[in-house]
Amino acid sequence: MLNVDNLSIDFFNQEDKTWFKAVKNIHFEVKTGHVLGIVGESGSGKSVTSFSIMRLHDERSSKISGDINFAQISLLKLSSEEIRNFRGNHISMIFQEPMTSLNPVFTCGNQVAEAIILHQNVSKRKAREKTIALFEEVQLPRPEKIFDSYPHQISGGQKQRVMIAMALSCNPKLLIADEPTTALDVTVQKNILQLLLKLKTERDMAMIFISHDLGVVNEIADEVAVMLKGEIVEQGPAKSIFENPQHPYTKGLLACRPSPQLQLKKLPIVADFLTGKIDDASAHLKSTNQITPLEIEERRDFLYQQKPLLSIKNLCKWYPINNSLFGKPKDFVKAVDDLTFEVYPGETLGLVGESGCGKTTLGRTILRLIEPTSGQIYFIGEDITHIGKTALRNLRKDIQIIFQDPYASLNPRISVGQSIMEPLIVHQLYPNDTIRKEKVLALLDKVGLKEEHFNRYPHELSGGQRQRVVIARALALQPKFIICDESVSALDVSVQAQVLNLLKDLQKEFGLTYIFISHDLAVVKHISDRIIVMNKGKIEELGFPEQIFHSPKAAYTQKLIDAIPKS
Numbered sequence: 001m002l003n004v005d006n007l008s009i010d011f012f013n014q015e016d017k018t019w020f021k022a023v024k025n026i027h028f029e030v031k032t033g034h035v036l037g038i039v040g041e042s043g044s045g046k047s048v049t050s051f052s053i054m055r056l057h058d059e060r061s062s063k064i065s066g067d068i069n070f071a072q073i074s075l076l077k078l079s080s081e082e083i084r085n086f087r088g089n090h091i092s093m094i095f096q097e098p099m100t101s102l103n104p105v106f107t108c109g110n111q112v113a114e115a116i117i118l119h120q121n122v123s124k125r126k127a128r129e130k131t132i133a134l135f136e137e138v139q140l141p142r143p144e145k146i147f148d149s150y151p152h153q154i155s156g157g158q159k160q161r162v163m164i165a166m167a168l169s170c171n172p173k174l175l176i177a178d179e180p181t182t183a184l185d186v187t188v189q190k191n192i193l194q195l196l197l198k199l200k201t202e203r204d205m206a207m208i209f210i211s212h213d214l215g216v217v218n219e220i221a222d223e224v225a226v227m228l229k230g231e232i233v234e235q236g237p238a239k240s241i242f243e244n245p246q247h248p249y250t251k252g253l254l255a256c257r258p259s260p261q262l263q264l265k266k267l268p269i270v271a272d273f274l275t276g277k278i279d280d281a282s283a284h285l286k287s288t289n290q291i292t293p294l295e296i297e298e299r300r301d302f303l304y305q306q307k308p309l310l311s312i313k314n315l316c317k318w319y320p321i322n323n324s325l326f327g328k329p330k331d332f333v334k335a336v337d338d339l340t341f342e343v344y345p346g347e348t349l350g351l352v353g354e355s356g357c358g359k360t361t362l363g364r365t366i367l368r369l370i371e372p373t374s375g376q377i378y379f380i381g382e383d384i385t386h387i388g389k390t391a392l393r394n395l396r397k398d399i400q401i402i403f404q405d406p407y408a409s410l411n412p413r414i415s416v417g418q419s420i421m422e423p424l425i426v427h428q429l430y431p432n433d434t435i436r437k438e439k440v441l442a443l444l445d446k447v448g449l450k451e452e453h454f455n456r457y458p459h460e461l462s463g464g465q466r467q468r469v470v471i472a473r474a475l476a477l478q479p480k481f482i483i484c485d486e487s488v489s490a491l492d493v494s495v496q497a498q499v500l501n502l503l504k505d506l507q508k509e510f511g512l513t514y515i516f517i518s519h520d521l522a523v524v525k526h527i528s529d530r531i532i533v534m535n536k537g538k539i540e541e542l543g544f545p546e547q548i549f550h551s552p553k554a555a556y557t558q559k560l561i562d563a564i565p566k567s
Contacts (some may be wrong), residue, residue, distance in 0.1 A: 004067075026230075030207075033206065035207040096177065103231055114127075156185075157191065166534035175208075177196065188354070222238060224238045248276070252272065270494040307381070310342065315340070319333040341542060345480075347517055350518070350525070360404075363485050379398070403470065403487075411458075416455070449468055471502065473521070504566060
């Protein structure tokens with residue numbers, strides 16, 4: 001159905017007035033009814049390639065050479081009007097981030113109906129009927145209600161299903177899915193993958209599935225192409241790629257994702273394979289990199305003979321809903337509902353569950369960024385539940401948070417160095433800015449960044465670099481306790497491995513205590529000493545990683561484990 005031959009894509013750099021080659025002479029085919037998985041890290045050229053198939057690049061600042069043949073038609077030779085007719089009717093795309101792809105001022109239904117009216121020339125009433133039928137096909141609950149809902153009123157998984165419905169609205173022959181499950185819960189991710197496979201079979205479509213995660217691609221693809229720096233370094237049937245990878249980069253991508261079966265001291269990283277430091281991943285994993293049962297036992301003996309650093313007693317955070325005529329709430333959303341647990345000095349307590357289970361609310365309530373409804377929070381034996389603003393501000397030196405989205409948590413108008421220095425100035429640490437700058441440079445070095453990054457701005461850094469800046473800022477006040485809120489969920493698996501290794505190294509060096517919040521059980525198992533599984537504001541179970549994984553008590557925990565992609 002699709003043949004891409006000798007494709008190259010160049011972009012014009014306005015700063016130095018030169019052309020940058022983003023994609024270099026690649027070739028691949030997509031057969032009817034088949035799924036091609038394109039895998040690689042951010043910047044490898046995956047999305048750029050898919051955009052070129054749809055002819056979505058600004059032709060004034062880009063050059064595309066080679067050929068893209070769809071059903072014997074050369075897409076690069078079509079006029080702007082002709083390619084516009086192809087989009088939607090023949091080739092559709094599910095974009096990476098549904099929240100930014102959906103217009104916040106229009107209802108979900110109207111946005112899908114608009115595409116149907118534009119391409120199929122039907123009435124508004126008929127378009128509404130077709131949209132509701134599509135919402136039923138993509139298994140959205142209460143399709144009529146979601147038709148009239150705005151994007152911010154539905155969950156991430158539901159937004160992604162709306163995007164899938166929009167892409168399918170004109171019955172395309174080829175569907176391009178660009179990172180459609182990134183940052184989704186593992187259970188929602190599994191449902192989306194199953195849905196895409198079901199729709200592909202029923203409609204006899206071809207599909208290009210783009211991801212940085214080989215484990216996810218393994219669930220859906222028939223063939224795989226691995227991209228690195230604009231080139232395809234390895235491609236072939238999915239089975240042979242996964243069972244016998246040939247290129248060091250492919251080996252690295254497969255090895256750096258945390259394995260539920262192994263307990264490793266450090267995750268391998270892609271650079272180890274590209275430089276030849278590691279050649280055989282299985283031999284490396286069986287070597288001294290594995291944590292022995294004796295080492296685990298010794299660590300637990302040390303951790304749990306101490307007094308708790310943090311104690312949570314019957315903590316609740318309820319939000320009133322459905323207020324009566326006189327403003328009295330008729331009901332509550334119980335985001336955190338009567339939780340009791342302890343965290344010990346030097347421990348990493350993993351907190352796992354789907355979106356909406358109360359993980360983030362719990363973390364922010366512990367920090368007093370959200371005021372609790374009831375219960376107690378004890379930190380180093382002191383009840384901090386109701387302490388005043390001055391005491392709370394002093395407490396911030398000891399308790400820090402690494403937020404989920406590093407770009408949103410950094411001020412885009414101030415440099416990296418200023419962002420890290422700011423808490424030092426607020427808490428009046430060190431005599432002057434010269435000494436503070438020295439401390440910030442030392443922190444940048446500690447988290448694997450260079451002195452030159454001090455004067456850079458957040459938009460000039462990669463996702464992994466921004467996450468390292470946020471970690472450096474959290475470390476600036478030398479805290480005892482850090483809450484990591486989904487701090488690796490949206491990162492490439494290779495960058496994720498580097499950040500997880502960094503967090504472990506920093507814990508060992510500074511004696512840090514973590515609550516590590518994530519929806520990904522494999523990641524939580526790798527980094528945690530104990531794990532709490534949360535569901536609907538309550539603790540489903542609490543235990544050591546091997547207990548949670550191999551002998552789960554709750555059906556909900558088993559559902560999370562079953563949803564982990566097999567790579």
